[in-house]
Amino acid sequence: MRKFLFTLVLVMVSFSFTGCLQFLLSMMSSDENESSQTDLGNSDWYYNLGDNTSVTIDNVRDKEIIFVKFNNSNNVIQRADQRTLDYTDGIDTSSDKIESYGGSNSYSYRSLSDAADKAAAVAQGPVHFEHNENYGPVYAAPSSRAVSTNSVNYTDFTKGYRRNFWADTDISSSISYEQKAFTLRAGNSSCLVWVADDCYMEGEVAALSSGSKVTTAIAESIADTFVKHCGFEREVFGTESSMMIDEYNYAKIDMASKSPTGTLVNILLYDIGDDYSSSNASGVIGYFSSKDYYVRRPSATGNEKPLRYSNEGKFFYIDAPFCNYNSSATGSYKFGGTGGVSQTVISTLFHEFQHMINFGNKVIEGGVSDNPSWHNEMLSMLAEDLMAQQLGLDAKENVAANRIPLFNRAYYNSGLTEYLKDTGKSIYSYSTAYAFGAWIAREYGGPAFIENMSKNAKTGMDSITDAIYATTGESVSPLVLYKKFIQACVYRNTFAQTYGYPTLYKKIDSIFADGISAGLGRIDIFSSDYKYQYYDRSSDYYTGPCLISYDAAADELRPHGFTIHYVGRATSDTVVLEFSQRQASGEQIMIYVQDSFKNKIN
Known part of the structure; x- marks a missing residue:
C-alpha cells in the first residue's frame, strides 16, 4: 500500500454524500495493517462506493473504467432491487477493443444466460456427482460393539472373486439402487478394483477396452495408479477415517470389525446411471457416497433411506465408459480404445478420494454438522490441481482447462459460496x-495452505480463514477475500503485478518428504487458453471473465455472487459516475481503474 501523501498526488476522489474528508480518512485507515481489515480499503485504482451515489475520479485519462456489483448476503438480489449507473461524464462508453454484453445497445443479458445454460453441458462435459450426504450427528463415544483384532488384508482376496454391491442406477435420484454383480479384477495393499460383470471385456490388452466395457488391464492400471499416489494425497489432505458409524446410535465403530473389505479402499467400475451411449455428450465420471460409512440400516426411511444400500466400507465409484474416454475428440465424446485409462478418470480417482478423506476429517473426526458442498468440491478440485504434475496430465486435462472457460463465460450464475443442486446448474458452482479456491491457494501458501484447510475441523469460509491464519499468520475476513478475488478477475496480469493487486498468475512449487514434486502453476484467466464464445456470436471469441454492459443488470445477483460491468475509456483527466441509491443492503459496488486492454479475438 502506498503512503498517504503519494496516493493523494496520484489520484483523488470525492463522494457526493460524505465529501472529500471522509474519503481521505478512509484512505489513511487503509494504510493500517491489512490483516486486521474486515473490508477491503480503497487504494490507488480501486474504490468502494458504499452508500454514496456519486464518485469523481481524477488523473485517469485513457484508463478503462469498470464497476462490479457484489452481493455480500445469503439472499438473491433481484434485478429490480439492484443499483443502476444513471450518468457518466468524461467517459467514452464504446470501444473497438472491448466488448460488453447486455444493455440497450447490445444483446440482451438474458440471452447470454440462456446461451450459457444451453452450451454448458457440452462445453464442460462430464461432471462429478454430488452424493456425500451427512445422515446424522456422529458421536465421539465409541460403540460397545467388540473390535475385531483380525484385519482384512488384500491377500485375502483373489482375482475373480465375485460379490454383489449396491449400485446407483439413476443419477437424478439418491435412492435408486440395485444390487449388481462385480468381480475383483485388481488389488494391492491400498485398494481393490471391482468391475461390474456387465461392463467387463475379456482380454489383457488395454486397447481392446471400448464403449462401456473395460479389461483387466484397465483395472490393474487404476489400482497401480492409486497405490502410487494415494500416499501423497493422504500427506496433504489427511488420512481417510477407518471408523464406521453405528446404524442406530451414530457412535463410531472400528471398520475392521464390520466391513467385509476391512479398511481397504474399494473402487467400483460400472456404468453409472446406465446412461452410456456412443454419442453421450455428458455424464457422471464418478462419485463418493458417505452412505457406505454407515452400517446398513434396512428399515431406514425418509432422508436416511440411502442407508438401506450401504456397502459398508470405503467405497467410491467410477464410470466404466469414461475409462475409455478420448478427450481429444472435438465436439463430441469418443469411447473407443485409448491404449490405457483415460486421464479424465485418473484425475477423478483423486478428486473422489478427497471426498472420502473430507468426510472422515470433517464429519467423523471433526464432528461438523454442516459440510457445504462448494467447499468440499473446492478441495477435490484443488487435489486435482495440486496433483496434475505428478499424475502427468496433459494441459487439456488440467482442472483449470476444464473449469476456467466456463467460469469466464458464466461466473455470474453461481455465487462464491453457493452450490446449485440442480444437475444442469451445478457445473457453474x-x-x-x-x-x-485456485486463487486463494496461490495467494496464501499453496500446498501448506491446502493442507491446513483440509485438516482443520472447520468448513466453508471458517476453514479457509483459519487455514490462512495457520499458514501465514494473517487474519483476514471473508469480505476481504471475496473482494480481493474479484480484483484478480478484473485487473489484467501486468497491471495487477505492477500495482500489487491480487492475481491467479502465480506459481508455487513444493518438494515433499518422499521426494515428490507438487505445486500450483500460473493461471492466466485472460489468456486465449481459456477463451469462450456464445452461440449468437459464434465467429467471435472472448477472454477473461465476461464483461456486462454498464446499463445492464442480471436477473438475479446470486448470494456472494458478482457481475463485472464495463463502463468505458476515460477521455478526460476527470470522470464522474452517478448511481441510483442502494435498495438491497447486501449489494456493494466497487469501481476499478486500469490500463487499456482488449477482450475480443476473432
Whole structure:
C-alpha cells in the first residue's frame, strides 16, 4: 500500500454524500495493517462506493473504467432491487477493443444466460456427482460393539472373486439402487478394483477396452495408479477415517470389525446411471457416497433411506465408459480404445478420494454438522490441481482447462459460496468454486495452505480463514477475500503485478518428504487458453471473465455472487459516475481503474 501523501498526488476522489474528508480518512485507515481489515480499503485504482451515489475520479485519462456489483448476503438480489449507473461524464462508453454484453445497445443479458445454460453441458462435459450426504450427528463415544483384532488384508482376496454391491442406477435420484454383480479384477495393499460383470471385456490388452466395457488391464492400471499416489494425497489432505458409524446410535465403530473389505479402499467400475451411449455428450465420471460409512440400516426411511444400500466400507465409484474416454475428440465424446485409462478418470480417482478423506476429517473426526458442498468440491478440485504434475496430465486435462472457460463465460450464475443442486446448474458452482479456491491457494501458501484447510475441523469460509491464519499468520475476513478475488478477475496480469493487486498468475512449487514434486502453476484467466464464445456470436471469441454492459443488470445477483460491468475509456483527466441509491443492503459496488486492454479475438 502506498503512503498517504503519494496516493493523494496520484489520484483523488470525492463522494457526493460524505465529501472529500471522509474519503481521505478512509484512505489513511487503509494504510493500517491489512490483516486486521474486515473490508477491503480503497487504494490507488480501486474504490468502494458504499452508500454514496456519486464518485469523481481524477488523473485517469485513457484508463478503462469498470464497476462490479457484489452481493455480500445469503439472499438473491433481484434485478429490480439492484443499483443502476444513471450518468457518466468524461467517459467514452464504446470501444473497438472491448466488448460488453447486455444493455440497450447490445444483446440482451438474458440471452447470454440462456446461451450459457444451453452450451454448458457440452462445453464442460462430464461432471462429478454430488452424493456425500451427512445422515446424522456422529458421536465421539465409541460403540460397545467388540473390535475385531483380525484385519482384512488384500491377500485375502483373489482375482475373480465375485460379490454383489449396491449400485446407483439413476443419477437424478439418491435412492435408486440395485444390487449388481462385480468381480475383483485388481488389488494391492491400498485398494481393490471391482468391475461390474456387465461392463467387463475379456482380454489383457488395454486397447481392446471400448464403449462401456473395460479389461483387466484397465483395472490393474487404476489400482497401480492409486497405490502410487494415494500416499501423497493422504500427506496433504489427511488420512481417510477407518471408523464406521453405528446404524442406530451414530457412535463410531472400528471398520475392521464390520466391513467385509476391512479398511481397504474399494473402487467400483460400472456404468453409472446406465446412461452410456456412443454419442453421450455428458455424464457422471464418478462419485463418493458417505452412505457406505454407515452400517446398513434396512428399515431406514425418509432422508436416511440411502442407508438401506450401504456397502459398508470405503467405497467410491467410477464410470466404466469414461475409462475409455478420448478427450481429444472435438465436439463430441469418443469411447473407443485409448491404449490405457483415460486421464479424465485418473484425475477423478483423486478428486473422489478427497471426498472420502473430507468426510472422515470433517464429519467423523471433526464432528461438523454442516459440510457445504462448494467447499468440499473446492478441495477435490484443488487435489486435482495440486496433483496434475505428478499424475502427468496433459494441459487439456488440467482442472483449470476444464473449469476456467466456463467460469469466464458464466461466473455470474453461481455465487462464491453457493452450490446449485440442480444437475444442469451445478457445473457453474464447480467452475466458480475452483476459480475462487485456485486463487486463494496461490495467494496464501499453496500446498501448506491446502493442507491446513483440509485438516482443520472447520468448513466453508471458517476453514479457509483459519487455514490462512495457520499458514501465514494473517487474519483476514471473508469480505476481504471475496473482494480481493474479484480484483484478480478484473485487473489484467501486468497491471495487477505492477500495482500489487491480487492475481491467479502465480506459481508455487513444493518438494515433499518422499521426494515428490507438487505445486500450483500460473493461471492466466485472460489468456486465449481459456477463451469462450456464445452461440449468437459464434465467429467471435472472448477472454477473461465476461464483461456486462454498464446499463445492464442480471436477473438475479446470486448470494456472494458478482457481475463485472464495463463502463468505458476515460477521455478526460476527470470522470464522474452517478448511481441510483442502494435498495438491497447486501449489494456493494466497487469501481476499478486500469490500463487499456482488449477482450475480443476473432
